[in-house]
Amino acid sequence: MTSARRLQGGGLIDRSRRIRFKFNGREYFGHPGDTLASALLAQGVRLFGRSFKYHRPRGVIGAGAEEPNALVQVGEGAYSTPNLKATQVELYEGLTARTVNGWPSLAFDIGAINNRLSRLLPAGFYYKTFMWPKSAWMRYEHHIRHAAGLGHTPSLPDPDQYDKRHAHCDVLVVGAGPTGLIAALGAARSGARVMLVDEQSRLGGSLLAAPAIIGGQAGLDWASEVEAELRSLPEVTILSRSTVTGYYDHNFLSVNERRTDHLGPVPSDTPITRERLWRIRAKQVVLATGAIERPLVFDGNDTPGVMLASAVSAYIHRYAVAPGRSGAVFTNNDSGYQAAIDMTNAGMEVRAVVDVRVKAGADVSSAVADLGIPVYLGHVVPSVQSGLQGLKRIELAKLSADGRDILSHKGLVDCQILAVSGGWSPVVHLHSQSGGRPCYQEGQACFIPGASVQDERSAGACAGSFSLAACLQEGADAGVSAAAQSGWPGGYVDVPVAAERVEAALQPLWEVPAGALAGDRVKKFLDFQNDTTASDIRLAAREGYRSIEHVKRYTALGFGTDQGKLGNINGLAILAETLGKSPGEVGTTTFRPNYTPVTFGAVAGRALGEQLFDPVRKTAIHAWHVRRGAMFENVGQWKRPWFYPREGEGMHAAVNRECLATRSSVGVLDASTLGKIDIRGPDASRFLNLLYTNNWDNLQPGRCRYGFMLGEDGMVMDDGVTTCIAPDHYLMTTTTGGAAAVMAWMERWLQTEWPELKVYLTSVTDHWSVMSVAGPNARAVIKTAGCDLNLDAEAFPFMSMQTGEVAGIPARISRISFSGESAFEVSVDANQGLSLWEAIMTAGRDYDITPYGTEAMHVLRAEKGYVIVGQDTDGSVTPVDLGMDWIVSKKKDFIGKRSLSRSDTDRPNRKQLVGLKTQDPSRVLPEGAQLVNTPQAERPVPMIGHVSSSYYSAHLGRSIALALVKGGLSRMGGTIYAHLMDGSVVPATICAPVFFDPENERTKS
Amino acid sequence: MLQIECPWCGARDQEEFQYGGEAHIVRPENPDALTDIQWADYLFNRANVKGVHAEQWCHAAGCRRWFNVLRDTVSYKILAVYRPGEQPPGGEE
Amino acid sequence: MSAKHSPLVEIETPVIRPGSDGQTLFWMQEHAFCVHLNLRGDPSSSGFSEAVSAVTGIALPEHPNTCASSEHCRVAWLGPDEWLLIGVHEDFGHAPLEDRLAPLHHALTDLSGGQTILRVGGENWRDVLASACPFDLHPRVFGEGACAQTVIAHTNVLLMPVKDPDRGEALDIVVRRSFADHLARWLMDAAAEDGFELLAPMGSA
Structure with a gap:
């Protein structure tokens, strides 16, 4: 394989090294500095893929992020990445790539039949044909997507690592072309923190692709000097291979940095991240994102060999590739002439410059005349002819003065490359994302940034200033002023001299009329990736679409991975013409993040897996639970022991054993996760009266009370036991999941509604390790562990608290029970939590003390009918619905009280908490099961409730359940039916929700 | 991602804050004296403005203070921040 | 007096894990039981x-x-x-x-049982924290005598720049006990490329 099209000298490639790679199974080689596209073009490859809808052969059209055609799947297996642009993929040794669209092979593509059938596939075809009947869409969709398919998602887990980084800077400069480089320098010399972000592998932007003289030296040398100075400044950060993908509120921008893609797959034991997603907060932003050349819209403008004029120049200058033996230029402005000059200098035979205008700029005219290139003014290329390897010849025709008609056919011109230029589209994407509205500039026929909405300014080509001299001046001004506005006024930079051409104005020509050779299948492409043509836009307009946003969705214009960087402006201009409006009146579609696709890996970053996806909160006793082989349950962010299986024991056996041990001897639960709030101040009890439904005036020090907290809507929000430590000092417990929200809620009332209350809150959740020792032998275990308190029921009654020592550790001991057993809840400084737990386990050995998890806790509390907020309540349940009127004070005001007498909360037949006993005692209802009144009924069956908690109670030897049932409290003894997913119907008897020890004899003992 | 000026801690990332809805909704002195409709109005009805909105935020991961923010719900620009009990700058809304 | 256990009881120390270039540009040490x-x-x-x-x-x-x-x-x-x-x-x-x-x-x-201090330092400590901390850690705006409450990896923290007597410029991170293990693991993961050293805790009982 030879590099037939590689030039002997020049270019930014290292000819001394060869890089081997494969494309569609064939071996090729390139050099460091090459992209996949440039290396393939160098070896004469012209066909890169098939188009999305019509499966037409496609070649490379661009040289960067704007490329719509040359999409490739790079890498193998887990490392495979779909839909990369060959124009951006840097070569590495052993790279493998294949074209993403083309089956079974690129050269012979079955889908190409769509091209023959294209009259049957107009815009909106899929909507019109397959959306009816609605139910069938799912069936069609699979086949359509398969036929369409762009690339393949790897089926293996991604072995690469990704991360994120927050950054802050005074000035963020986006784009490191001449404008961005000088802006960054002007800003950085002030001492400001400057970030310069550029998507290419090296800085320089347009200077990489086109020769220029800046301040008397080669443009790239100037760029290297600027880069060297920037790198020497400590507060400057330069990110290459990094794309600013989004511009969000308050000058927050996201940057996708590709750190290793140019190196190929990194071994998984090397701790280097493949991509990094930067999250940058900038005080000021300078957008220097340049401009993208527009194609011209004519029949066959998608033929391989038709390329952007600037891309042709880029391949010649940057990559030393002459993309064909012969060429021509088709342009409506002066910049296209450069490609003719470059192609000639690269040894290509340039056979025509076809200029829509009747007059070209003096400088470019004389330059091409000197090279002897024929120029056809007032002419167009209405169509092309192609062979198997792409473009063969172009049609030449004279255009009418108004640009609407072809006056005469002028014959054919042989050429392999047609460099086209329809003018330039400033990259206004980020300006638009920042909230700005691009406005239409008639003279240059392009959209430029409108007024700034955030702290940003555009400079250079992205602001519509296309001459190098103007770019340098604007960049310098923007950098210096951005630094000054960020608080760093000392920036400066001399603007070097750059040659300027005397230019003639561009002449917009949005669509080239069909020529003499036009067949009946004229296709003038706007969006190459989605095969959207000029006639699709006209069809949409004929069918009544007026808004560009609607036309976009109807025709798929701009929907591809290139997001319409090439085609959108042509499309909206054609819509404008059709509607008799100006492009400015039609406006652009909304530019949304991301500018280029971002991988899911970068979005996820390090937040992966059990450990790092979300914080994992652990109690001080966690390590013991792990050693004991506990299975864990997530409760909020906490890991709580769920049950402790013994060898060969399943969940149900373990839970039954833990429940029975607690009821018959003693169990111990790690209750450290409950929220704990220290409440202090002279108004503490007044505050509790407002928060809780019951009365707190008469709670004595050393006594505990259970309370319900409601939202202002009257619905149960949280519950827990609060202990009076001193008249102005209380300790509140909350549910595990509700702790943070309850704390914030309490602070909010204090700070915003009742600032006069003298109350301070402090979260002490993490300070205390709490273990609940429960069961008939609980007292004996605490005694054995060593306690300096009289633990007898009379001296230390239920719902009281004392401070003392257990096993030599200072502790608060509370007689609180969520299990229905005689229980001692011991709280100690969490640094000593593990020690106390181990002491209790040792003390309990003779009683066969059994650690129990949350599942046994749930069973034990359900036997007692204790509710769990968030399981037996769902934000629509009042304390009255739970049958707990006794806890609701009639006398005082409290948050949510007024809502309890609203017409809806007051009505009969609300859902109320009841117990359920299945008539078959071995049948355990699934939680969430729907309850109805009859075993069979006409559909729709009125739903009258659901099962909220359901377990097998080993102690009672039967299943038990709690349920919310309409009017349940008045239906005791009645039968209700649970209709299950498997179609079975389970009858159950409604009963009181307390299944065990209704007199509380155990808890009090 | 907003950047919010905490009246105490200064400009911080939105990630540190918790949103609290419309500001300046005062809990009625004597809820029992209200009709269902008046109570429901306090409970449920909010201005939902397009434009300048007075709202509460809490610097949850910082000083844990609740405060008020004037924010344009269209542009997301923050026009002012002020402490609880204070009136928005520029007088009554 | 029974033994005290720090929240990082499950993480073994000391550990040295060099980064991609064999360097260790980040270190971390718990200051327990303050x-x-x-x-x-x-x-x-x-x-x-x-x-x-x-x-x-x-x-x-x-x-x-x-x-x-x-x-x-x-x-x-x-x-x-x-x-x-x-x-x-x-x-x-x-x-x-x-x-x-x-x-x-x-x-x-x-709150002695409820929180601990992770002291971090090394040439790249700011970069490691910036993996998941939205607060601006630049020495221009955050130096000795300053403190800030913010979040790292969804965990509330108090940050205090300090001078470590042995290792120089460093940062103390005060974190709630139940989050400490998560935060330490996050920072070790984030420091993998820079390389890190996890020192034996100070103040062990």
Whole structure:
């Protein structure tokens, strides 16, 4: 394989090294500095893929992020990445790539039949044909997507690592072309923190692709000097291979940095991240994102060999590739002439410059005349002819003065490359994302940034200033002023001299009329990736679409991975013409993040897996639970022991054993996760009266009370036991999941509604390790562990608290029970939590003390009918619905009280908490099961409730359940039916929700 | 991602804050004296403005203070921040 | 007196894991078992700040985001009516402070079991934290004498730049006990490329 099209000298490639790679199974080689596209073009490859809808052969059209055609799947297996642009993929040794669209092979593509059938596939075809009947869409969709398919998602887990980084800077400069480089320098010399972000592998932007003289030296040398100075400044950060993908509120921008893609797959034991997603907060932003050349819209403008004029120049200058033996230029402005000059200098035979205008700029005219290139003014290329390897010849025709008609056919011109230029589209994407509205500039026929909405300014080509001299001046001004506005006024930079051409104005020509050779299948492409043509836009307009946003969705214009960087402006201009409006009146579609696709890996970053996806909160006793082989349950962010299986024991056996041990001897639960709030101040009890439904005036020090907290809507929000430590000092417990929200809620009332209350809150959740020792032998275990308190029921009654020592550790001991057993809840400084737990386990050995998890806790509390907020309540349940009127004070005001007498909360037949006993005692209802009144009924069956908690109670030897049932409290003894997913119907008897020890004899003992 | 000026801690990332809805909704002195409709109005009805909105935020991961923010719900620009009990700058809304 | 266990009981130390270039540009060391006292009160009420300075020898920092320190303790601003007092020794000031503050509306709360300190340093510590911390850590805006409450990897933290006597410029991260294991694991993961050293904890009992 030879590099037939590689030039002997020049270019930014290292000819001394060869890089081997494969494309569609064939071996090729390139050099460091090459992209996949440039290396393939160098070896004469012209066909890169098939188009999305019509499966037409496609070649490379661009040289960067704007490329719509040359999409490739790079890498193998887990490392495979779909839909990369060959124009951006840097070569590495052993790279493998294949074209993403083309089956079974690129050269012979079955889908190409769509091209023959294209009259049957107009815009909106899929909507019109397959959306009816609605139910069938799912069936069609699979086949359509398969036929369409762009690339393949790897089926293996991604072995690469990704991360994120927050950054802050005074000035963020986006784009490191001449404008961005000088802006960054002007800003950085002030001492400001400057970030310069550029998507290419090296800085320089347009200077990489086109020769220029800046301040008397080669443009790239100037760029290297600027880069060297920037790198020497400590507060400057330069990110290459990094794309600013989004511009969000308050000058927050996201940057996708590709750190290793140019190196190929990194071994998984090397701790280097493949991509990094930067999250940058900038005080000021300078957008220097340049401009993208527009194609011209004519029949066959998608033929391989038709390329952007600037891309042709880029391949010649940057990559030393002459993309064909012969060429021509088709342009409506002066910049296209450069490609003719470059192609000639690269040894290509340039056979025509076809200029829509009747007059070209003096400088470019004389330059091409000197090279002897024929120029056809007032002419167009209405169509092309192609062979198997792409473009063969172009049609030449004279255009009418108004640009609407072809006056005469002028014959054919042989050429392999047609460099086209329809003018330039400033990259206004980020300006638009920042909230700005691009406005239409008639003279240059392009959209430029409108007024700034955030702290940003555009400079250079992205602001519509296309001459190098103007770019340098604007960049310098923007950098210096951005630094000054960020608080760093000392920036400066001399603007070097750059040659300027005397230019003639561009002449917009949005669509080239069909020529003499036009067949009946004229296709003038706007969006190459989605095969959207000029006639699709006209069809949409004929069918009544007026808004560009609607036309976009109807025709798929701009929907591809290139997001319409090439085609959108042509499309909206054609819509404008059709509607008799100006492009400015039609406006652009909304530019949304991301500018280029971002991988899911970068979005996820390090937040992966059990450990790092979300914080994992652990109690001080966690390590013991792990050693004991506990299975864990997530409760909020906490890991709580769920049950402790013994060898060969399943969940149900373990839970039954833990429940029975607690009821018959003693169990111990790690209750450290409950929220704990220290409440202090002279108004503490007044505050509790407002928060809780019951009365707190008469709670004595050393006594505990259970309370319900409601939202202002009257619905149960949280519950827990609060202990009076001193008249102005209380300790509140909350549910595990509700702790943070309850704390914030309490602070909010204090700070915003009742600032006069003298109350301070402090979260002490993490300070205390709490273990609940429960069961008939609980007292004996605490005694054995060593306690300096009289633990007898009379001296230390239920719902009281004392401070003392257990096993030599200072502790608060509370007689609180969520299990229905005689229980001692011991709280100690969490640094000593593990020690106390181990002491209790040792003390309990003779009683066969059994650690129990949350599942046994749930069973034990359900036997007692204790509710769990968030399981037996769902934000629509009042304390009255739970049958707990006794806890609701009639006398005082409290948050949510007024809502309890609203017409809806007051009505009969609300859902109320009841117990359920299945008539078959071995049948355990699934939680969430729907309850109805009859075993069979006409559909729709009125739903009258659901099962909220359901377990097998080993102690009672039967299943038990709690349920919310309409009017349940008045239906005791009645039968209700649970209709299950498997179609079975389970009858159950409604009963009181307390299944065990209704007199509380155990808890009090 | 907003950047919010905490009246105490200064400009911080939105990630540190918790949103609290419309500001300046005062809990009625004597809820029992209200009709269902008046109570429901306090409970449920909010201005939902397009434009300048007075709202509460809490610097949850910082000083844990609740405060008020004037924010344009269209542009997301923050026009002012002020402490609880204070009136928005520029007088009554 | 029974044994104390730090929140990082499950993470073995010391560990050295060099990064992609064989370097270790990040280190971390737990400073366990300090006395942490949370103080709430009105700094304008007479005798309040005097009580704090009498017991700690430190003037109560009343400016947001500042902290002050002496040889044995530090006081960090947490809010307009809230401070964190950290003492190195076990006998640090709860009782004497409570005595002096008794006439004033205040809340002095022992959180010693509820939080710990991760001290981090090394050439790239700011980059490692920036993997998941939205706060601007640049020395221009965040140096010694400053403190800030923010989040790292969805975990609330208090940050205090310090000079480590052995290792120089460093940062103390005060984190709640239950989150400490998560935060330490996050930082080790984030430091994998730079390389890290996990030192044996200070203050082990």
